[in-house]
Structures are given as structure tokens and as C-alpha cells.
């Protein structure tokens with residue numbers, strides 16, 4: 001009797017899942033799971049977060065413009081124009097010509113989008129796997145001395161990592177474009193996980209993104225009710241640049257983050 005119920009139960013499950021486009025054992029979108037063997041990840045903590053939650057393909061592969069837009073919308077409520085300015089250069093990291101998609105591990109390729117002086121990854125000179133690096137990340141955390149990251153401490157962390165990399169890595173390289181992109185990454189995590197107006201984000205949310213590659217929902221975060229725009233990203237990034245202690249860097253950034261991102265299209 002028991003086994004009969006079991007067989008019937010499995011039969012019903014099989015029918016239900018066969019009518020859905022996803023695999024029978026696929027986790028629902030939004031549910032977090034660590035990547036499995038063969039699934040690829042990137043040097044970008046937030047793309048990894050979105051893949052771990054199934055907003056991006058869990059295998060990290062074949063990400064199209066449409067897939068990216070939907071993932072950013074559903075996972076973070078980012079505007080399509082925000083998604084596109086980050087997606088368009090990423091396709092160029094695909095090692096095959098004329099592609100319209102990229103895999104997360106394509107982003108590991110050094111000095112395309114991936115650059116030295118990262119907050120949570122060692123420079124490619126030491127480790128080109130681009131996996132999370134505790135030593136580097138602990139250095140970053142020393143710049144966050146309070147419960148809240150603001151534009152000033154975020155800028156200090158960004159510059160601090162650039163300076164220590166440039167002092168220690170004999171092959172250190174970061175041009176102005178990559179420099180401005182790196183400030184854009186900082187603007188992006190504050191915008192997506194924190195508050196645009198004040199330019200602040202609770203540190204514990206930033207830590208969950210980097211350390212667990214998980215959305216900080218259990219810490220009280222939820223995606224914004226209004227979509228975050230590319231214009232907000234540029235504005236917030238500029239405020240971070242304006243808050244660095246290095247006038248020479250601010251001068252180099254004259255064109256602003258927008259110019260940096262756009263220049264990348266011509267590489």
C-alpha cells in the first residue's frame with residue numbers, strides 16, 4: 001500500500017514538472033544555492049549573487065541582454081539602461097567573436113573588465129582564478145570602521161586597495177578607464193543594497209554580498225520600490241570619486257564614470 005502511494009505520488013510529480021520548461025529538480029527563482037561542480041562564477045560578487053539565487057542561470061552560462069535585464073529587474077530592481085551599460089562591455093569578454101552572450105567565467109580574463117586593485121580578489125599576478133581572497137578582503141574591511149559604509153569610507157577602501165596593489169604587484173596595471181569602472185562597482189553596491197540619497201549602506205549587507213554571495217534579505221533588505229537608473233549610478237559614483245583623498249585621481253576622472261564605461265566599448 002505504501003509503495004503504491006509513493007509510485008502514484010512520483011507519477012504526479014513527473015507529470016507536473018514535465019509541463020514546465022525547467023528541469024524537474026530545478027530550484028525556484030530566488031532560492032539561494034551554492035554553485036555545483038561545472039557551474040561557473042565571476043570576479044563580480046553581485047553577478048555571483050544573482051546566479052546563486054537563480055535570477056541569472058545557475059550554471060553561469062549564456063547570459064544574454066534579455067536574461068541580464070530580467071535578472072537585474074527581478075533580483076535588484078535595476079532599470080534596463082543600468083543593466084545594458086554593464087552588459088554591453090561584458091559580451092566583449094566572450095573569447096569567441098561576434099557573440100551576444102557571455103559566461104560568468106569569461107569575466108575573469110585579466111585587463112578586459114577584470115582589473116587589479118579589487119576589493120575582494122587578488123591581482124591576476126598572484127591568482128588569476130579570481131575567487132574570493134580572504135587576505136585582500138580583510139584589508140578592505142579595515143576601511144569600514146562603523147556599521148555603515150558611506151561614500152567616504154567606500155572611497156577610502158577603493159583607493160586603499162589601488163595603492164596597496166600598486167606598491168606590491170610588480171605587474172600592477174590600472175588605466176583611467178579601469179579606475180573609473182572600479183569606482184562604478186562601488187557605486188553599484190551602495191545603490192543596489194543601500195540608499196541613493198544619503199549614499200550609505202549597512203556594512204552587514206555589503207559583507208553578505210562579498211562573503212556569502214547572497215542577497216541580504218534576512219538582514220532587512222529588499223529591492224527598491226522604484227527601479228535604480230544608470231543616471232543614479234553615475235551620480236553616486238561621482239560622489240564617491242569626489243570623496244577620495246587623492247586630488248590627482250579626481251583630476252584623471254574628469255570625464256566621469258560615464259566616459260570610462262563608454263570608452264570600454266572601443267576596446
Ligand code: HEM
Nearest residue numbers: 043044046086087090107113114115118119120185188192
Ligand atoms: C552585466 C552586469 C555586470 C557585469 C558584466 C559586471 C562585471 C564585473 C567584473 C568583470 C568585475 C571584476 C572587476 C575587478 O574587481 O577586477 C566586477 C566587480 C564588481 N562588481 Fe560587477 N558586474 C555587473 C553588475 C554588477 C552589479 C549590478 C553590481 C552591484 C549592484 C556589481 C558590483 C560589483 C562589485 C562591488 C565589484 C567589485 C568586486 C571587488 O572589487 O572585489 N556588479 N563586476
Ligand SMILES: [Mg+2]
Nearest residue numbers: 114115116118
Ligand atoms: Mg580584479
